[in-house]
Amino acid sequence: MLINDLDTPALLIDLDLMEANIAALFAQLRPSGVRVRPHLKTAKCPEVARILAAAGARGFCVAKLGEAEVMAAAGIDDLLITSEIAGAPKLRRLAALHAAHPQVRVVVDSVVGARLLDAAVSGGPTPLEVLIELDVGQGRCGTAPGEPARALARAIAGLPHLRLVGLQGYEGHLQHIADHRERDARVDAAMAQLTATADLLRADGHAIDQVTTGGTGTCARCAAHPGVTEVQPGSFVFLDRAYRDALGPQGGYANALTVRSTVISRPVAGRAVLDAGLKALPTDMGNAEPVGLPGVSYRPGGDEHGILSWADDADPGLAIGDRVALIPGHIDTTVNLFDAYHAQRGGAVVEIWPIAARGRSQ
Amino acid sequence: MLINDLDTPALLIDLDLMEANIAALFAQLRPSGVRVRPHLKTAKCPEVARILAAAGARGFCVAKLGEAEVMAAAGIDDLLITSEIAGAPKLRRLAALHAAHPQVRVVVDSVVGARLLDAAVSGGPTPLEVLIELDVGQGRCGTAPGEPARALARAIAGLPHLRLVGLQGYEGHLQHIADHRERDARVDAAMAQLTATADLLRADGHAIDQVTTGGTGTCARCAAHPGVTEVQPGSFVFLDRAYRDALGPQGGYANALTVRSTVISRPVAGRAVLDAGLKALPTDMGNAEPVGLPGVSYRPGGDEHGILSWADDADPGLAIGDRVALIPGHIDTTVNLFDAYHAQRGGAVVEIWPIAARGRSQ
Numbered sequence: 001m002l003i004n005d006l007d008t009p010a011l012l013i014d015l016d017l018m019e020a021n022i023a024a025l026f027a028q029l030r031p032s033g034v035r036v037r038p039h040l041k042t043a044k045c046p047e048v049a050r051i052l053a054a055a056g057a058r059g060f061c062v063a064k065l066g067e068a069e070v071m072a073a074a075g076i077d078d079l080l081i082t083s084e085i086a087g088a089p090k091l092r093r094l095a096a097l098h099a100a101h102p103q104v105r106v107v108v109d110s111v112v113g114a115r116l117l118d119a120a121v122s123g124g125p126t127p128l129e130v131l132i133e134l135d136v137g138q139g140r141c142g143t144a145p146g147e148p149a150r151a152l153a154r155a156i157a158g159l160p161h162l163r164l165v166g167l168q169g170y171e172g173h174l175q176h177i178a179d180h181r182e183r184d185a186r187v188d189a190a191m192a193q194l195t196a197t198a199d200l201l202r203a204d205g206h207a208i209d210q211v212t213t214g215g216t217g218t219c220a221r222c223a224a225h226p227g228v229t230e231v232q233p234g235s236f237v238f239l240d241r242a243y244r245d246a247l248g249p250q251g252g253y254a255n256a257l258t259v260r261s262t263v264i265s266r267p268v269a270g271r272a273v274l275d276a277g278l279k280a281l282p283t284d285m286g287n288a289e290p291v292g293l294p295g296v297s298y299r300p301g302g303d304e305h306g307i308l309s310w311a312d313d314a315d316p317g318l319a320i321g322d323r324v325a326l327i328p329g330h331i332d333t334t335v336n337l338f339d340a341y342h343a344q345r346g347g348a349v350v351e352i353w354p355i356a357a358r359g360r361s362q
Numbered sequence: 363m364l365i366n367d368l369d370t371p372a373l374l375i376d377l378d379l380m381e382a383n384i385a386a387l388f389a390q391l392r393p394s395g396v397r398v399r400p401h402l403k404t405a406k407c408p409e410v411a412r413i414l415a416a417a418g419a420r421g422f423c424v425a426k427l428g429e430a431e432v433m434a435a436a437g438i439d440d441l442l443i444t445s446e447i448a449g450a451p452k453l454r455r456l457a458a459l460h461a462a463h464p465q466v467r468v469v470v471d472s473v474v475g476a477r478l479l480d481a482a483v484s485g486g487p488t489p490l491e492v493l494i495e496l497d498v499g500q501g502r503c504g505t506a507p508g509e510p511a512r513a514l515a516r517a518i519a520g521l522p523h524l525r526l527v528g529l530q531g532y533e534g535h536l537q538h539i540a541d542h543r544e545r546d547a548r549v550d551a552a553m554a555q556l557t558a559t560a561d562l563l564r565a566d567g568h569a570i571d572q573v574t575t576g577g578t579g580t581c582a583r584c585a586a587h588p589g590v591t592e593v594q595p596g597s598f599v600f601l602d603r604a605y606r607d608a609l610g611p612q613g614g615y616a617n618a619l620t621v622r623s624t625v626i627s628r629p630v631a632g633r634a635v636l637d638a639g640l641k642a643l644p645t646d647m648g649n650a651e652p653v654g655l656p657g658v659s660y661r662p663g664g665d666e667h668g669i670l671s672w673a674d675d676a677d678p679g680l681a682i683g684d685r686v687a688l689i690p691g692h693i694d695t696t697v698n699l700f701d702a703y704h705a706q707r708g709g710a711v712v713e714i715w716p717i718a719a720r721g722r723s724q
Contacts (some may be wrong), residue, residue: 041666064637085622089369112681113627140663
């Protein structure tokens with residue numbers, strides 16, 4: 001099947017570009033010796049995970065239990081769930097996952113949360129391995145570095161069904177800083193907090209084997225810090241408009257994923273309407289960008305409409321039925337709207353991969 | 363099952379409020395005699411459609427072919443597809459749907475589009491019934507009122523496999539105007555264009571039986587115009603924060619749909635983190651709002667995190683594991699992220715309804 005035969009809106013992976021992105025990341029990180037545990041909340045797809053594993057990934061991150069269940073069912077169970085888990089129904093599901101896949105790890109950022117986890121897995125085959133989440137400046141979850149983290153580590157050490165194995169400190173607020181000197185400086189400060197807390201906990205007798213951090217925008221800098229053992233990038237596989245704008249050509253990654261759409265209306269000069277709107281291209285990190293149409297901009301025109309507009313001297317000559325590819329503003333929320341990837345090479349669709357973890361809102 | 367037993371994030375319908383919303387709309391519109399053809403792009407759910415039909419709905423709107431296919435398969439096939447259809451793969455699907463469900467209607471806004479439709483359904487059992495879409499000021503799709511619409515009607519009349527049955531003019535740009543006098547005045551101007559064009563086409567010999575328009579924010583005003591035969595509201599069933607803010611208490615509708623979430627972290631005073639982020643509560647019409655927590659505001663904290671914050675004097679006393687309900691900013695893009703509704707009455711989940719049309723990105 002050729003990509004022109006696909007119905008739209010459709011999510012397309014350019015395999016050549018994706019493979020180049022993956023090769024670039026591993027080439028960049030290999031000299032550091034750091035472990036690469038890619039985040040699958042972006043791709044939500046076992047096939048993509050297998051390609052990453054073949055390239056050198058050692059285990060994977062997921063953002064929530066539903067993603068972990070889907071990946072474990074697909075045979076991918078060296079997993080770190082990077083968000084705290086709470087609530088009785090989810091703790092019951094976690095206990096079931098832990099019983100079948102004891103290598104799945106979770107993060108925890110409070111004594112209350114640790115006690116809930118401990119109680120939930122008390123019937124399990126082995127202790128649940130946990131990492132303390134540290135707030136290294138993001139202002140989301142995480143215990144504070146230093147003494148509060150030490151107090152939490154001691155509390156965890158006293159719980160019979162948990163085993164503390166590491167620290168997670170994710171600097172999500174630094175991923176999209178375009179000024180690389182500022183980004184590097186702030187990453188250095190965050191890594192100093194993270195690694196100092198790891199040392200503090202080791203000095204207190206805890207085995208902190210994993211110190212995990214870093215996203216697509218920061219992982220190379222994180223990996224240069226000796227105390228960091230692992231990085232968690234995910235967006236580099238496909239990239240998006242927001243990351244491309246932040247990292248620039250020096251980032252080393254290309255936009256490998258696009259949403260393919262069809263022109264459904266040409267009502268007036270200067271405007272074309274596409275069949276891809278808010279339900280195909282979320283706006284939470286800005287609008288999508290049309291590919292290969294200089295001077296043409298995209299904005300959503302409702303749930304199922306997208307509006308292309310241009311000045312007179314940039315008329316792209318679009319007709320009803322023509323196809324337009326768009327680079328998503330934010331890849332994570334975009335992938336989450338589609339059922340499958342169409343993986344193409346040279347204009348031919350060579351694979352269709354279900355976005356297996358999409359259906360799990362929980 | 364009680365709602366406290368549900369895992370989160372989960373989409374909850376308060377049935378009492380939903381039924382009151384539906385009763386309020388039909389009570390408001392009944393005196394006008396206008397036909398109510400609710401839009402199902404919001405609910406995407408045959409069970410909701412059946413409740414609307416029992417309340418007086420006569421047929422339904424859908425935004426795209428995939429929704430029409432799902433509804434027709436569920437036995438709901440008095441449908442108007444309110445967006446233009448183009449592209450060879452979709453035209454083939456339309457022909458198949460038309461052959462099995464000849465009462466499904468579509469809109470068209472160009473001679474090019476009309477010819478493509480005509481060719482696509484040339485093997486069908488009956489002509490495809492079409493409505494001309496008119497741009498009454500929204501600036502999206504639609505032919506211009508007056509002479510351009512007459513020229514298009516004449517072109518359609520010359521095509522053997524299409525039958526022109528009406529006009530659609532949707533004033534989407536007026537739905538959320540909070541000043542009701544301004545909204546009414548601009549609706550009146552749009553309806554004057556729509557009904558004058560309907561008269562122009564009738565004078566030219568076309569049978570314009572359907573003049574369809576109106577959303578939740580405008581349909582009552584639209585229905586007061588004698589030339590309007592049909593309105594298309596959809597959001598009134600559930601409401602959202604954007605519509606509530608625009609319409610106020612005078613709107614007559616309550617927020618019947620919420621996303622239920624769980625507190626996963628209480629890292630510092632003044633902040634709680636929920637398990638509902640960008641992949642549960644899209645931001646395209648602003649942020650969600652927590653229910654029953656005065657002085658507490660919500661913002662997304664990434665794909666799977668939501669951050670509640672408050673000043674010292676508004677501490678809601680939330681603990682890890684507590685549940686928080688949120689009113690979505692925009693219901694259409696929110697529903698599109700979930701697999702099922704949990705319909706509750708008095709705190710008990712009494713029905714689970716699959717969001718059957720969700721999976722169809724096309």
